[in-house]
Amino acid sequence: MTIERIISNPQFLKKILNIPNECDMLIDKTSKINSLTSHIFIINLVIKEKHTQYNQSIFIKYSNSYENRFQNKLCQNEIVFYNNVKKINSGINVIPYCFYADGNDRETLLVLKNISNSFYTITETEITEHLVMQCVSSLAYFHSAFWNNANIISFKAGIKFTRLTDIDQIGIHDFISQNSHFLTKSAIKIINKSVDITKYLLNEINIRKKTINNMTLINGDAHIYNFMFSKDIHSAPIIIDFQFAEPGLGCLDLAHLTRKIPPQMLTYEFCHNIVHVYYQSLLKFGIKNYTFSECYNDYKKCISVMVLNPIWQNIILKLPIESCILSLNSIFKVFNILDCQQLHI
Numbered sequence: 001m002t003i004e005r006i007i008s009n010p011q012f013l014k015k016i017l018n019i020p021n022e023c024d025m026l027i028d029k030t031s032k033i034n035s036l037t038s039h040i041f042i043i044n045l046v047i048k049e050k051h052t053q054y055n056q057s058i059f060i061k062y063s064n065s066y067e068n069r070f071q072n073k074l075c076q077n078e079i080v081f082y083n084n085v086k087k088i089n090s091g092i093n094v095i096p097y098c099f100y101a102d103g104n105d106r107e108t109l110l111v112l113k114n115i116s117n118s119f120y121t122i123t124e125t126e127i128t129e130h131l132v133m134q135c136v137s138s139l140a141y142f143h144s145a146f147w148n149n150a151n152i153i154s155f156k157a158g159i160k161f162t163r164l165t166d167i168d169q170i171g172i173h174d175f176i177s178q179n180s181h182f183l184t185k186s187a188i189k190i191i192n193k194s195v196d197i198t199k200y201l202l203n204e205i206n207i208r209k210k211t212i213n214n215m216t217l218i219n220g221d222a223h224i225y226n227f228m229f230s231k232d233i234h235s236a237p238i239i240i241d242f243q244f245a246e247p248g249l250g251c252l253d254l255a256h257l258t259r260k261i262p263p264q265m266l267t268y269e270f271c272h273n274i275v276h277v278y279y280q281s282l283l284k285f286g287i288k289n290y291t292f293s294e295c296y297n298d299y300k301k302c303i304s305v306m307v308l309n310p311i312w313q314n315i316i317l318k319l320p321i322e323s324c325i326l327s328l329n330s331i332f333k334v335f336n337i338l339d340c341q342q343l344h345i
Contacts, residue, residue, distance in 0.1 A: 006060065006109075007043070016100040016111055017045075017056065024048040028055070037071045037243065038063040042114050057114035058099065064107040074243040075108040081245040082110065084155050084217075089145045094138045094236050119228035119238055124262055127224060129270060131237075133277045135227045135257055138237045139219075140281030143250040146217040147287050152247045153209050155217065175311050182325050190335055193343075194307035200345040201249075201301050209247060214290045214298075220244030222253035223260040251295065254278055255302035259309060263330050268337050275299050297343075304340045306331050 006012065010025050019025060026046040033040040039062045047054055063075040082101040085092065100111040122131065146152050172195055176188055183191075208215050219226065221244040227237040254274060258266075279295045310327035313319035319327075335341070 013045070013058075017058070019047055020049075035061075038075050038108075042116070057117065059096070059112040059114040059116075061110040061112070062108065063103075065105060072103075072105070072108060075110065076103050076105070077245060078241075078243045079103040079108050079110060080155070081217075081242040084152075088149060088151045088217075092142060092145050094142050095239055095242070115228060115238060118232070119230050121225060121228055127262060127265070129265065129273070131229065132224065132257065132261065132265075133273070134229070134237050135222075135224065136254065136274055136277045137281045138227065138239055139222060139250065139253050139257070140278050141236065141285055142239060143216040143218070143253070144282055144285035144287050147250075147282075148212050148215060149217075150212055152217045153212060153215065155247050171315060172308070172311060175315060179321060179325075182321065187328065187332060190307060190332055190341070191311070193341055194304045194335070197301055197304040197340070197343055197345055198308060201305060204301075205248060208249075214249070214294070215247055216250050218246060218248040218250060218253045219256070220246055220248070220252070222256040224257060225260065249298050249302060250278070250282075251275075251298040251302040252305065254299055255306045256309075258303065258334055259306045259327065259331055261330070263333060266330065266333050266337065271299075271334060271337055300338050300340050300343060303331070303334050303338055304343065307335060 007027060007030065011021075013019070014021060014023070014025060024047070026048075027043060028046045029044040031042050033042065041060045041062075043058050043060060045056045045058070047056060061075060061078070063072045065072040079101045082098040085095070086098065096115055097113040098110070099113065100109065102109055172191065176183060176191060180188075205215075207213075219239055219242055221241060222239060226239065226241045228240055229237050258271065258274065261270075275292075275296050279290075279292050282290065282295075307328065310319065310324040310331070313327075314321060314324040
């Protein structure tokens with residue numbers, strides 16, 4: 001269903017928004033947002049009942065395989081995520097409310113509540129440790145809602161998109177040889193160690209899935225720009241964009257959050273505090289049988305995985321090599337701060 005068909009079909013909108021048929025509904029404004037992965041629109045509606053009138057704003061994400069099969073698979077995964085969340089735990093308040101989610105190999109349609117009037121994204125210059133720790137708390141709350149839930153293990157993603165599983169296919173060694181003039185010997189050593197840790201962690205995750213051992217549902221791309229912050233300082237940040245969602249280790253989301261933090265903020269104390277706040281928040285939300293030592297070790301392994309993320313983006317998503325190297329340098333810094341080279345696998 002294209003955006004034109006949605007706009008011209010008020011009965012469809014009334015149905016998914018639970019608006020009574022006798023109400024008048026007018027489309028006040030439609031705006032398009034630039035996106036690399038889908039067609040995104042914000043539609044502002046005016047709903048008139050007998051003696052009252054109110055406004056409602058919705059966020060629509062649409063894709064089809066005719067334009068880009070890969071992007072459609074990404075959106076399909078997000079559709080699966082929202083439908084699974086509704087089945088497992090629909091009361092999560094740190095993700096956007098979903099009115100409608102449907103799709104297949106041909107096209108996808110996702111309709112969410114538009115929160116941009118009350119929440120905002122931040123720029124790099126606005127990032128503070130306080131805001132990062134708010135994001136950590138939101139992740140802990142989200143993860144705790146699905147922690148060791150057997151239903152998430154059967155989560156059927158629209159695409160098997162664990163970037164961990166791509167390490168043999170994406171050509172790490174080709175990347176190193178083609179970009180050796182950008183990479184120092186120590187950088188190459190870190191990349192090779194990260195490949196070993198990633199392969200080990202992938203096997204560990206498969207075992208932990210079978211035993212449901214400290215597993216949860218993760219965003220899979222929880223960097224700082226995939227959070228929206230409330231204009232009301234008392235509300236928690238909202239996590240957005242679940243195109244890479246899947247069952248996994250909560251610390252993978254923590255590692256994603258770390259990877260786009262400005263390098264000058266990345267200190268041992270900062271990284272330790274991320275894990276401390278996350279762990280204490282998990283305890284607050286009722287998570288048991290997961291020690292701080294286990295959590296910290298998971299974080300170190302997941303940071304090692306993040307080393308491969310910019311390489312994956314360069315090879316698969318065509319991220320410019322200059323941007324890739326900048327991202328790598330930040331992750332290298334955290335890798336060294338946490339002494340991940342000494343991880344025993």
